[in-house]
Amino acid sequence: MIHLSDVRKAFNQGKSNEFWALKGIDLSVKAGKVTVFRGPSGSGKTTLLTLVGCLARPTSGRVRLKDRDISGLPERFLTDIRRSTFGFVFQQFNLLKGISALENVMIPAYPLGVDRKELAARAHGLMQSLDIHAKAQSNAEWLSGGEAQRVAIARALINDPEVIIADEPTANLDSERSKQFLGIVETLKASGKTVLMTSHDPLVCDTAVVDHVVSLRDGELVEAR
Numbered sequence: 001m002i003h004l005s006d007v008r009k010a011f012n013q014g015k016s017n018e019f020w021a022l023k024g025i026d027l028s029v030k031a032g033k034v035t036v037f038r039g040p041s042g043s044g045k046t047t048l049l050t051l052v053g054c055l056a057r058p059t060s061g062r063v064r065l066k067d068r069d070i071s072g073l074p075e076r077f078l079t080d081i082r083r084s085t086f087g088f089v090f091q092q093f094n095l096l097k098g099i100s101a102l103e104n105v106m107i108p109a110y111p112l113g114v115d116r117k118e119l120a121a122r123a124h125g126l127m128q129s130l131d132i133h134a135k136a137q138s139n140a141e142w143l144s145g146g147e148a149q150r151v152a153i154a155r156a157l158i159n160d161p162e163v164i165i166a167d168e169p170t171a172n173l174d175s176e177r178s179k180q181f182l183g184i185v186e187t188l189k190a191s192g193k194t195v196l197m198t199s200h201d202p203l204v205c206d207t208a209v210v211d212h213v214v215s216l217r218d219g220e221l222v223e224a225r
């Protein structure tokens with residue numbers, strides 16, 4: 001579904017602090033599977049996730065999404081692809097404070113002009129399926145870590161994306177909540193979604209729901225299974 005060929009990413013290119021975070025990555029991400037990017041801190045996992053999820057462009061090399069080369073597309077096209085294809089769950093969840101959990105879930109659908117009633121019904125349904133509906137009217141800042149994450153997952157799913165991308169999804173969760181998260185991943189996979197995550201966590205990397213583990217070190221692939 002997503003193919004990377006000889007992808008490189010530099011930060012501060014041409015400056016004295018130029019840094020190559022990715023140094024020639026060849027990778028295929030399969031549709032309907034769960035893939036984890038693993039590696040030490042600074043190895044390039046998040047950078048790779050941002051390229052795969054069209055949040056950034058590679059410095060060189062090609063990224064193909066469903067046989068379309070997206071590496072050189074202008075930002076406005078990338079924004080459209082991002083919105084229609086990917087749902088993101090960030091490490092700090094990035095919920096907006098001062099508004100309800102339900103409003104947070106609905107936000108990514110606003111640019112698509114969906115009817116508000118229909119949207120609210122969809123958001124309620126997702127929150128129910130993630131067992132977070134009781135907190136629909138709570139302000140985002142009142143939620144616990146596990147609750148905030150489930151709201152963030154509902155928000156990632158609101159536009160029914162094909163691919164869910166999660167950066168260190170269990171970093172802020174205890175073991176029980178981490179297992180609960182992996183249960184959600186299992187449900188997503190069973191419904192045909194492609195899931196991509198970064199993780200250091202053995203609980204995540206060694207779990208049966210994960211189909212592929214891609215290991216990185218110093219911006220290079222060291223092994224993939």
Ligand SMILES: Nc1ncnc2c1ncn2[C@@H]1O[C@H](COP(=O)(O)OP(=O)(O)OP(=O)(O)O)[C@@H](O)[C@H]1O
Nearest residue numbers: 011012019021039040041042043044045046047048
């Ligand atoms: N915007 C940036 N400008 C300069 N350097 C950056 C930038 N973003 C990332 N880097 C550097 O690129 C390298 C890879 O970063 P990345 O966040 O991808 O690592 P990571 O494997 O996800 O690490 P962690 O597990 O600590 O989150 C790091 O050395 C980081 O300092």
